[in-house]
Amino acid sequence: MRIHYVLPEPMYKHYTAYPDMIGQYADFPEHQEWRFKGQLQQANLHIVLGGKGYVKANGKEFTLEAGQGFYYGAGLEQEYRTDANDPWQVFWVHLAGEGLDRLLNDQGTSAVWLFTYRDVPKLEQLTGDLLDLASPYDRNEVHLAVKLYELLAELALRAETHGTVTILDKRARMREVAEYIRTHCTKPLTLLQMAEQAGFSTYYFSRMFHEVMGRTPVVWLFESRLVVAKQLLMSTEWTIKQVAEHVGFSQSSYFIARFREHTGMTPQEYRRLYST
DSSP states (O other): OEEEEEOOOOSSSOOSOEEEEEEEEOSOTTOEEEEOTTSOOSEEEEEEEESEEEEEETTEEEEEETTEEEEEOTTOOEEEEEOSSSBOEEEEEEEEOTTHHHHTTTTTSSSOEEEEOSOHHHHHHHHHHHHHHHSTTSOOHHHHHHHHHHHHHHHHHHOEEOSSOOHHHHHHHHHHHHHHHHHTTTSOOOHHHHHHHHTSOHHHHHHHHHHHHSSOHHHHHHHHHHHHHHHHHHHOOOOHHHHHHHTTOSOHHHHHHHHHHHHSSOHHHHHHHHOO
16 A cells, blocks of 8 residues: 655645655555655655564664654655565655754754654554545645644654664653653652652753753742642632642742742732633
8 A cells, every 4th residue: 555645835834844745655565765865855754553664874774663753854864664574554744844843852853863652543543634634635734734733743742762862862751750740740849859750860850851841840840830729719719828738838928929929910819810
């Protein structure tokens, strides 16, 4: 099976990412590519949904199976092939866009990015939706751009770098810990506990977290607690003291001062303004 769609130039020129070509191969044991540097001007994403294949990087050949894939930034030399005895079922897309490098945290800009995304059913859903949207019989460029953005964002947030550990793995780890902090922010988390969750020293964790998330872990924790506090103020009749204690403040006066510092109003004023 070989599905191959060529997409027209989008009418809107400022999508973060938009496909130039898109398709899927299965039961195609002859599939292999070698492109010299500069030959392909678009980025190239392949996601394996079944079978297996191989990608060459830094003189070494890596095996990729279901849930794994690779991404080449525009203009990179490329070399990959399917397994002749167990041909991969592979979704692929050539793409470009103004915000592509930033969306993917610059992964694949200087060398191929090999990744693993463990939720294969989710990949099947997203790639299947993209193929449906790319069909000439049901083509809507806005929907196509949105669905491609969703796929790329999932990979940027949740995919793990395949092969050698790089700084990109550490960045992914920081995002995982940031999500952990956000979902556990009402608990008494210390900087040491957050660093241990990441598996790093407190100094390295603080520096790397700030580099990736744009704020320190302590500030991220406070912002996460502030969101919970706002929700409680809008949706419950809890006292300010109860709200403060729930989000980790032993003294309501300190909570009120920090809340006003960041919102420009007291918790009570916020409640009067936004409660339904």
